[in-house]
Amino acid sequence: MSLKEPLLPIVKADQLSKCYAGKTVVNKLNLNIDAGCFCGILGPNGAGKTTTLRMFIGHCPIDSGTLSILGLKMPEDASLIRESLGVVPQMDNLDPDFTVEENLYVYGRFFGIASNVLKARIVELLEFASLQDKAGSKISELSGGMRRRLTLARALINKPKLLILDEPTTGLDPQARQSIWQKLRELKKQGLTLILTTHYMEEAERLCDRVIVMDQGEVKADAPPKQLIRNEIEAHVLEVHAANDSLIMEIKQDSAIARFEKSGDIFFFYGSKLHHALTVLEKSGHDDYLFRPANLEDVFIKLTGRDLRE
Amino acid sequence: MSNILSIRLFFIRSVSIWSRNIQVWRKLAGPSLMGNFGEPLLYLLVLGYGLGQFVGEVKGLSYMAFLASGVICTSAVNSASFEGMYSAYTRMDVQQTWLGMLSTPLGVAEVVFGEVLWAATKSLISVSAILIVSIALGLVGDAWAIFILPVAFLTGLCFSSLALLVTSYARSYDFFLYYTTLFITPMVLLSGVFFPIESLPNFVQYLVKVLPLYHAISLVRPLMTGGELTFVLGHLSVLLFFGVSAAMLATYRVKKRLIK
Numbered sequence: 001m002s003l004k005e006p007l008l009p010i011v012k013a014d015q016l017s018k019c020y021a022g023k024t025v026v027n028k029l030n031l032n033i034d035a036g037c038f039c040g041i042l043g044p045n046g047a048g049k050t051t052t053l054r055m056f057i058g059h060c061p062i063d064s065g066t067l068s069i070l071g072l073k074m075p076e077d078a079s080l081i082r083e084s085l086g087v088v089p090q091m092d093n094l095d096p097d098f099t100v101e102e103n104l105y106v107y108g109r110f111f112g113i114a115s116n117v118l119k120a121r122i123v124e125l126l127e128f129a130s131l132q133d134k135a136g137s138k139i140s141e142l143s144g145g146m147r148r149r150l151t152l153a154r155a156l157i158n159k160p161k162l163l164i165l166d167e168p169t170t171g172l173d174p175q176a177r178q179s180i181w182q183k184l185r186e187l188k189k190q191g192l193t194l195i196l197t198t199h200y201m202e203e204a205e206r207l208c209d210r211v212i213v214m215d216q217g218e219v220k221a222d223a224p225p226k227q228l229i230r231n232e233i234e235a236h237v238l239e240v241h242a243a244n245d246s247l248i249m250e251i252k253q254d255s256a257i258a259r260f261e262k263s264g265d266i267f268f269f270y271g272s273k274l275h276h277a278l279t280v281l282e283k284s285g286h287d288d289y290l291f292r293p294a295n296l297e298d299v300f301i302k303l304t305g306r307d308l309r310e
Numbered sequence: 311m312s313n314i315l316s317i318r319l320f321f322i323r324s325v326s327i328w329s330r331n332i333q334v335w336r337k338l339a340g341p342s343l344m345g346n347f348g349e350p351l352l353y354l355l356v357l358g359y360g361l362g363q364f365v366g367e368v369k370g371l372s373y374m375a376f377l378a379s380g381v382i383c384t385s386a387v388n389s390a391s392f393e394g395m396y397s398a399y400t401r402m403d404v405q406q407t408w409l410g411m412l413s414t415p416l417g418v419a420e421v422v423f424g425e426v427l428w429a430a431t432k433s434l435i436s437v438s439a440i441l442i443v444s445i446a447l448g449l450v451g452d453a454w455a456i457f458i459l460p461v462a463f464l465t466g467l468c469f470s471s472l473a474l475l476v477t478s479y480a481r482s483y484d485f486f487l488y489y490t491t492l493f494i495t496p497m498v499l500l501s502g503v504f505f506p507i508e509s510l511p512n513f514v515q516y517l518v519k520v521l522p523l524y525h526a527i528s529l530v531r532p533l534m535t536g537g538e539l540t541f542v543l544g545h546l547s548v549l550l551f552f553g554v555s556a557a558m559l560a561t562y563r564v565k566k567r568l569i570k
Binding site: 057058059060061078079080082083085087089091093094095096097102106107109110111155158219227 | 322323329330337405465568
């Protein structure tokens, strides 16, 4: 990618809103995403993540506000924008009637890419997705991880400037997930701008250089993951499982505890160090506890609450 | 972009969908041809032979010759309708193929038109096959019969557009039974496929003349048997009118359904 590209934000959303049947799903969203950024959007179910991404692709009419992608207006220039967009949808929509190679070919033709250009590109992409040996396989013969890698390869067929991934690793085993992560990091290194939604905090923490936490259609926090943890939450978390009341009372005496929460039979104490609490626990002989540095999941829970979203 | 260029682009993109579908079809051509061509042929041969013995001549034609043009049109209707309903619904809903297409520069109108073109092509394929057999059976009058092919294609365009409109409302495959049972089947039975519509009460005749199949048959029958063609523009307009309006409505409906 050339360095002389104008430094326009790749995504620029201004007061972007979407309602479904009177319910606001995305609420006056303001968002700028710069070129080369790997941006993760986190949020509980129904937070408005997928709706936001669908607006970026032009799959969702905008109720109010403005949205420009790659310097072009959505939805007026949707088709033009999509020429430079790669999309990995939440639900696989690979073509089951075709082989791996044919999937890439047919999809490339939708972009109007010439047949000979496409053939060379497919060789590169199969290698990138580690699917060289599967070129002639049917989709039904692929594992979940292979399908996702093929979907990723397919999204790259047009050499996009922006790659949009909606929960790309949901339902994959750890090996398959890590292999996707590796591919995504490679793309980031090549200078591609990436936006991904995920429910895996670890994924966002490892991959993204910017994390946006959404809830009820609004941005609750927006920063690099490490900074988010530093700014939004205490340094350490002590989880005490299935302890009796008197032990909990004693732990609470620790003045270093900034706050605590109870969820089921687990107590969460937040603070730094928590020396006193740990000494109490050690003496009591209750060994069902965990003392750890705070992570993105703690931030997430703090910002969006512990209630189930269904 | 000038108008001509954007129309050209629209066609190129629709054709990319058409070629996707033909590529799938090539893999399954055997069973597909069997359904689209084998079944109507059985009707033609068995009814034409069996009933032909009782009926004798219809409007100066052998019954099998009379029936052949009806069967050809019915085959165009069924091929396009099946493709526009079951296959299109699979791509729209079950496999989410359309949503994948819509993540590329393609728009809903191009997807719908590409599907319509493809379904009409299937009509053309099955009609061509039946026509070849009809020639072999001596049921074709003269070389004018070649113009049956564009009429079959237009009939396919018309009925695939209607089918896609139905599909845009469908929530499951069962929904299509309403359309086939309440619309397609009565239309096929009454539009002059098996007997001339003059044997029907007047008000039924009026009703039949409002529906597109009658107009397709009115063009195909004289072309096939060397009869006199009348009201050509009128018949063509009815097929075009149904096709264009249904395709536009279907585009609107599919857009509302997928881009929401």
